[in-house]
Amino acid sequence: xxxxxxxxxxxxxxxxxxxxxxxxxxxxxxxxxxxxxxxxxxxxxxxxxxxxxxxxxxxxxxxxxxxxxxxxxxxxxxxxxxxxxxxxxxxxxxxxxxxxxxxxxxx
Numbered sequence: 589x590x591x592x593x594x595x596x597x598x599x600x601x602x603x604x605x606x607x608x609x610x611x612x613x614x615x616x617x618x619x620x621x622x623x624x625x626x627x628x629x630x631x632x633x634x635x636x637x638x639x640x641x642x643x644x645x646x647x648x649x650x651x652x653x654x655x656x657x658x659x660x661x662x663x664x665x666x667x668x669x670x671x672x673x674x675x676x677x678x679x680x681x682x683x684x685x686x687x688x689x690x691x692x693x694x695x
Contacts, residue, residue, distance in 0.1 A: 591617045598627045607647050635660075638682040657685040 595602045598620035609616045644650030665672040676683050
């Protein structure tokens, strides 16, 4: 077998790289030591930053974020018995997404 690019690891970065290369017409092969079922069902990215969500959508694999994700506009850190909220929109104008599903793979 011949390919243009070999990718080691079928985690979120490896899968995203393969998708980006595919949209550019570049062939790739992903090599993963774990079985397909393990990769498909293992929780991967539990929290995604806004830029990552935009990139997933740009390359055609972001529909699952809207279907299974929860947009997080703020977070509340608690320590020393006190609440310390941070409003993402107010601080940066961006959001994060929490993914409810343990299945990250788009297929």
